[in-house]
Amino acid sequence: MKSIRTKLKLNNKQKTLLAQHAGYSRWVYNWGLSLWNAAYKDGYKPNARKLREVFTNHTKPLYPWMKNLSSRVYQYAFINLGEAFKRFFKGLGKYPKFKKKGRSDSFTIDNSGKLIELDGWSHKLPFIGVVKTYEPIEATTKKITISRQAGDWYLSCSYEFNGITTAKKTDVIGVDLGVKTLATLSDGKVFDSVRSYQKFEAKLSRCQYRNRNKIIGSANYKKAQLKIAKLHRKVANIRRNALHKLTTYLAKNHGSVVIEDLNVSGMLANHKLAKSIADQGFYEFRRQLEYKCQWYGSELVVVDRFFPSSKTCSNCGHVQDMPLNVRTYDCDYCGVSIDRDLNASINLRNAVGLTVNACGRSAADSSGGSRK
Template identity: 50%
Template sequence: MVEEEFSQWTPTTEEIGIDLGIKDVAVCSNGFASGNPKHYQKYQARLKTLQRRLAKKKKGSNNRYKARLKVAKLHAKIADCRLDFLHKLSSKLVSESQAIYTETLAVKNMMANHSLAKAIADCGWGEFLRQLEYKCFWHGRELVAIDRWFPSSKRCNPCGHILDKLPLEIREWTCPSCNSQNLRDKNAAMNIKAVGQTVFACGSSSSGGQSLTDLAILG
């Protein structure tokens, strides 16, 4: 067993809510948007070519072994690029924030949507949440995930009005109650932060100050 000590990052007063998405892997309540390098999409054409060549090789042949190796190396490269992006993103957010509030996602269930499955897999949301969890634990930050059914995107942050529906293609909307202009992802992140702070306050009072990381529910 190898034991390693981690020096905790300097405490900060910043608290953020995070909305996870496809256009931007993470959009924060403070306005930060991570972007999405879409590593799988970037190498998809090359991967398709290598897989086609592999399919044509004779089973058991040395050429098939070499072709399989090329496919495996490209898959490994895609995974490494995605992991590197997620590590840099999660480290940035944890280092700059004392408390992080995020949504709970049933990623496996979402993958059932075949039209979005590749895009969702390319985001690596599950791995990103996992990294946030252990990095918050290492560096004395707080992490909480709100209930997955909370309508963060459909709720107007300024006044609390909730829309009956909000199609995915609508990225900006005007609240019919207060006429606020809401950017879909930032508005959702602000709602997640507000609800997360409430959950944190209730959890801390009922648990005698238990760490928020211990209370987090990561789906």
């Protein structure tokens, strides 16, 4: 069993609907808790199931607004209350407290016994309707919990993990992550870079400059801070989307994806490169590729960072110096002339079968079989 938690992208109507459900869940939980306390005082031995019966038959009909909300929510509120008491009786938790509005607003919902399929960027949830997420997710689950944190809503669930194997177009692909381009693949495909920071940087620094004399904590200051935070978020989102597109494409269509183990900290010491690299998000690239290769049943091969992918001729194997500003590899030995990044990506593809560090299976293992 694995679990995911991801942020939801919602319109105002949906936010209201979720807030209503969280409110419903809280209302029922608190109602149950107060009745539990009262019943206990009167010498009864309450439990969540009995309380739910009372609620369903006598209390719910008195509140017509509850009819507009999913009835699964109150079922789970009682389950949660029962579990809170179970934990308390076992000495694992404190005595259950009343829930306060705005603090850990959440509710749980299911599909009345049917499974809920989450796939891609938008998802049909029972009763709630279609919601979008900021990253593509894949899971089949029985129930989901939706919660609010710092004004944002999150979906979380646990699911049984089983990798999906998709038909692969290409057996092995080498990927060169670049500064000028986001990525160059060994089959010649190029993913353009999203210069998100560069594009928004001027705007951002203008914002920050204008904010310099504002009194900290004032209304104007807060307004400007919010604007800056939004710009930062926008930049991050553009970058994440570009990376998701790239990593999904790679994991879905290729049996083995070969990348270089970039010495990011070493490269970040070079200030000119630093910004570009941070902008392209190499760590995030690797993280996404790792879990997506698992999803789609492909293999991620990480080549040792001392492998001279840029300096080696992909045609004849000759090694020559390649300063960063030289964009074309002109081989001194065989005379081939090829784009620098394409040359590097072909070398990475060819590196499978050589001695490399592999993620998961070793590259030596993976060189056998279908590629021979």
